Amino acid sequence: MGAGKSTVGPALAARLGRRFFDSDEEIERRAGRSIPAIFEDEGESGFRAREVAAIGSLAEHEDGAVVIALGGGAIVQPGALERLRARGEIVLLEADAAVLARRVGAGSGRPLLAGLSARARAERIEALLAERRPWYEAADHRVDADAGVDEVVDRIVAALRRDSGSGNGARRSMSESGARAPKRAARTGSKGAPASARPSKRSAKGEGRVHARVPVALADRSYAIELGQDWLTTIGRRIGDLLACERIALVTVPTVARRYAPRLSKGLTASGARVGRIVVPDGDATKNPRELARLWDRFLDLGLDRHSAVVTLGGGVVGDLGGFAAATFLRGIPFVQVPTTVLAMVDASIGGKTGINLARGKNLVGAFHQPRGVFIDIDTLRSLPRRERAAGAAELIKAAAIWDAELFAWLESEIEAFLDLEPSVVLHALERGCAIKAEVVARDEREGGLRRLLNFGHTLAHAIETHARYRGILHGEAVSIGMVFAAERSEALGLSPAGTRDRLAALLERAGLPTRAPDRPRRAYLSAIAVDKKKQGGNIHFVVLKGIGNAGTVSLSPREILPPGWKP
Numbered sequence: 001m002g003a004g005k006s007t008v009g010p011a012l013a014a015r016l017g018r019r020f021f022d023s024d025e026e027i028e029r030r031a032g033r034s035i036p037a038i039f040e041d042e043g044e045s046g047f048r049a050r051e052v053a054a055i056g057s058l059a060e061h062e063d064g065a066v067v068i069a070l071g072g073g074a075i076v077q078p079g080a081l082e083r084l085r086a087r088g089e090i091v092l093l094e095a096d097a098a099v100l101a102r103r104v105g106a107g108s109g110r111p112l113l114a115g116l117s118a119r120a121r122a123e124r125i126e127a128l129l130a131e132r133r134p135w136y137e138a139a140d141h142r143v144d145a146d147a148g149v150d151e152v153v154d155r156i157v158a159a160l161r162r163d164s165g166s167g168n169g170a171r172r173s174m175s176e177s178g179a180r181a182p183k184r185a186a187r188t189g190s191k192g193a194p195a196s197a198r199p200s201k202r203s204a205k206g207e208g209r210v211h212a213r214v215p216v217a218l219a220d221r222s223y224a225i226e227l228g229q230d231w232l233t234t235i236g237r238r239i240g241d242l243l244a245c246e247r248i249a250l251v252t253v254p255t256v257a258r259r260y261a262p263r264l265s266k267g268l269t270a271s272g273a274r275v276g277r278i279v280v281p282d283g284d285a286t287k288n289p290r291e292l293a294r295l296w297d298r299f300l301d302l303g304l305d306r307h308s309a310v311v312t313l314g315g316g317v318v319g320d321l322g323g324f325a326a327a328t329f330l331r332g333i334p335f336v337q338v339p340t341t342v343l344a345m346v347d348a349s350i351g352g353k354t355g356i357n358l359a360r361g362k363n364l365v366g367a368f369h370q371p372r373g374v375f376i377d378i379d380t381l382r383s384l385p386r387r388e389r390a391a392g393a394a395e396l397i398k399a400a401a402i403w404d405a406e407l408f409a410w411l412e413s414e415i416e417a418f419l420d421l422e423p424s425v426v427l428h429a430l431e432r433g434c435a436i437k438a439e440v441v442a443r444d445e446r447e448g449g450l451r452r453l454l455n456f457g458h459t460l461a462h463a464i465e466t467h468a469r470y471r472g473i474l475h476g477e478a479v480s481i482g483m484v485f486a487a488e489r490s491e492a493l494g495l496s497p498a499g500t501r502d503r504l505a506a507l508l509e510r511a512g513l514p515t516r517a518p519d520r521p522r523r524a525y526l527s528a529i530a531v532d533k534k535k536q537g538g539n540i541h542f543v544v545l546k547g548i549g550n551a552g553t554v555s556l557s558p559r560e561i562l563p564p565g566w567k568p
């Protein structure tokens, strides 16, 4: 607010010969009431729902290309960024909080500032800017708005031209890959990598730049997932700036520490922080109470206080354990995730679930503690064994199967390139995978309903893992088997079209993943599934496919999930 969209917008539209719409005016027109009246009657959430609806229809306006002025909170709404990016280009009008505060004056007609003193208004604007920063930074163009209207319009037009002139430039291909529909066309050039995915000119190893940013919208706990290549040192610096603290504990495992901790530490230290490295043993068994207590002690040894932070570098094990240690130490200190496995990148590092195992079961103790940021360097995957890559890909395929038919189809043509770590393919796939998890989590942070869909394939997977005692089979492999089983049941229940199971199984098999359950008697599986039932306190919310890209849950007993006569 106060950036000048209502004056710059019409002037830009006139210059481009397009129609202009102001989303606020459109909302008022449709509602037949003023915005303050809508806030009073329906609260901010009512207003936001109207805003998303208005943006959706404006973005698909019959006049074709239009200019839309958006309220500052619009882009933060779940799905709004993707929708806008899929339809056009987003221009951010940038100005200092002080300039904005001066321009909005007494703030009349602005419900978010109503009744505040000048000083409180400035603070509120500052806070809103900080909260919305991850979305604003996702804009295609950022234009300094501290100038006259004509000058600002000139700057926007120049930015738009620069973009179309450079063809499929870095920013553009980023916004394309941010759209819901993955585009094969984003892959150009001899080795299939767009310019943005190749290591660009840099001075030293680890100094690459961000390639894509995926926001996770959780009100005041919002953060961004940033993806890039060969940029560990830059990541360190970015984390240092983000956390702005004196002491950081870097929690990692041996293999990862040796290869990647030095570059990350270099960046962290460059930002002025003192970094202490804590290396925990490899493997899921590390997620135990003793190891947790050891971490707390090490935090004390390093002199961590309430203004310190934790950075986790590694797979899901390090993220879960280190994250839980951060969630509990001094009642919670900030933490940042730097995942280095496919599984952690698209799944474990996002969503704020942290925790440890007990002797009697996995993940029985934990806390929701959202990270301040997630930073992904795809180059770290080069040292990850192919089997681990495929296991992570299972969760990616899961995300596509429950949520995004186009991503699924795209994976059907790119799965080998993904496992071979072709950079443009990996970046795009991870970005989409992260965006799906981020969207689901944003809509259902504490697993009230929607987030359950992420458990697709996990009912049988947990049973398989229990029997294997978590040895010999990777989680993603068990999930692969569980997904094929769940798709089979969905077809048998008449919920998904024939052939859905086969299509899913074919993709998983191409990734080298198993699709058949180990040969054990039905009763063994039944008893293991009954444990899940106990945890859920009733029937099981069994996730079914209604087709590729579309899932739902049905409440079933273990016997309904595994009907009499079922064999692996």
Ligand SMILES: NC(=O)c1ccc[n+]([C@@H]2O[C@H](COP(=O)([O-])OP(=O)(O)OC[C@H]3O[C@@H](n4cnc5c(N)ncnc54)[C@H](O)[C@@H]3O)[C@@H](O)[C@H]2O)c1
Binding pocket: 253, 255, 256, 282, 283, 284, 287, 314, 315, 316, 317, 318, 320, 340, 341, 342, 343, 344, 347, 348, 349, 350, 351, 352, 353, 354, 362, 363, 380, 381, 382, 383, 384, 385, 388, 475
């Ligand atoms: N919090 C959540 O929402 C969530 C979601 C899914 C899974 N999880 C948890 O995540 C864990 C599984 O995660 P994972 O599959 O990443 O396992 P992991 O952390 O054990 O990593 C797998 C293996 O790869 C090694 N490794 C990691 N990065 C490497 C790299 N770049 N190069 C070479 N080796 C590397 C590790 O040392 C380990 O041996 C489980 O404990 C699971 O419960 C949590």
Ligand SMILES: [Zn+2]
Binding pocket: 395, 458, 475, 479
């Ligand atoms: Zn899983």
